[in-house]
Amino acid sequence: MEERSQALLSLAKAKLSRRITFWIFISIVVIEAIILVPSYFRREQELINQVEEVSAIQARFFLQTSKLMKTESEFTDLAKSIKQDTNIAGWAVEDAKGQRLAQMGEIALLSAADVRDKPIARIRSADGNRYDVAWNGNQVGSEYVLIVRHNVEFIQQELVTFVWRIIGLVAIISLFVTASTLVILGAIVILPILKLREDLELVADSISQEQINVQFHSMLAPRTDELGDVMAAFNQMYARIIKEISERKRAEATIQKEKDTSEHLLLNILPYAIADRLKQGEKIIADGFNEATVLFADIVSFTELSAKVPPVKLVCLLNEIFSEFDGLAEKYGLEKIKTIGDAYMVVGGLPMFRPDHAEAIADMALDMQKVIGRFASDLGEPFKIRIGINTGPVVAGVIGIKKFIYDLWGDAVNVASRMESHGLADHIQVSGSTYVILKNKYNFADRGKIMIKGKGEMQTYFLINKIIN
Structure with a gap:
C-alpha cells in the first residue's frame, strides 16, 4: 500500500504527468466544444419547432373552420377563439388582399403579402425574443391568412441551462477520461520513465563509486x-x-x-629541478655557480683486486660500496654526478645553492672512509680510499640528446680531480680554498706544497676529523 501511494505521489509530481494531463484535458474540452456548438443550434431549433407546432394546430383549426363561416359576426367570434397561451404574444387575421380583419396583442412583422406564393412564412426579431409565423389558408381552401407572434424569450434561458448542463457533463467526462488515461499511461509509460530517470542518477553514483553490479529499478519488471x-x-x-x-x-x-x-x-x-626543466622543453641546460665543493674518490688497489675476483662478484661488491656512498649523498643532501670505474664523484651547492656545501662534502668524505673501513674488515681485503676535495666556481648542465647526464665543468673540477689523484691512500686531501672555509670547524694536517699537473705548486691539507664543541 505504501509503495502504491509513493508511486501515485511520484506520478502526481512528475512534470510529464502534469503536461500529459493538461493536454488530454484540453483536447477533450476542445472535442466536446466542437460537438457542443452544433448541439446548441439544434436545441434552439427544436424549441422553436415545438412552439410553432403548438400554434400550427390552432392555425389549421382556424383556417379550416373559417371557410364555413357565413357572417362577419361568426368569423369574428372564431378569430377571438384563438388561444393566447404563454408563448403567443399576439395574432392577426388578414384576407388575401392584405386587409387586417382582426388583431390581438403585439403586431407581427409578417403580413399576407409574405405568404402570397407559399403556404407558410417565418421570421425572428433581431433580438431573438419574438418569432412570427404566417399561414396561408389556400392550402386548406380558406381565403384568410393567420399571423401569430410568439414570445420565445424562454428559449435563451433554456439554452443557457442546456449549455451549463453540457459544460458540467464535459467537465465530468474530461476529468474521468483524463484521470483514467493518466493512471493507465502512468503505469505503462510515466512510472517506468521515472524509474529510468532514477536509474540514470544511480548510474552517476555507481560510476563515481566504481560499482559494477548495479540492480536497476527499470529492469525489475x-x-x-x-x-x-x-x-x-x-x-x-x-x-x-x-x-x-x-x-x-x-x-x-x-x-x-x-x-x-x-x-x-x-x-x-638527473636532479629533480633539472629533470623538470627538461620536461618543460628546455633543450640546453647550463648554469654557472660562483661556488661549489667537488669531491672525487677512488678505491685504492681496486684494479689489482679485479684480477683475483670474478667479474660478477666484483661488480656486486662495487655496487654495494657505491650504494652506501649514494645513501650518504642523500643523507647530506648532495648531488651525485657520476661513477667511472671505481671512481666516485659528488658535488655540494648545486643545482640548488646551499651555504654549507663544503661542510656537507667534508662530512660525507669522513663517512666514506668509515664505509671503506667496514668493508675491508668484513671481507678481509686491504681496501683503502683516496679522496680529493676542492671549492670554486663551476658550470653545471646537460648537453647532448642521447645518454645525457648532469655533469660539471670548470677549473675547480679539474683541481678537485688533481686533489684525488695526487693524494695519499686513506687520506682526504683538500685545496686551500676548501681549507679556508672549513679550518675553524675541522682539524687538518698541513701537507705543504706539492706539484700539481697543469697548476704548478699548490698548498694542500689533509682533513683529519670534525671539531666537536
Missing part, C-alpha cells in the same frame, strides 16, 4: 514493448560504459606505472 527495448538498450549501454571505464582505468594505471618508473629512472640520472 521485464517488458516486451518499445519502452522495454529502450530499457534493455540502456542496460547494455551501462555495461559497455562500465567495461570501457574499467579498461581505461587499467590503461591509465599501466601508463601511470610506466610514467612513475620512467620518472624514477630519470631522477636517478
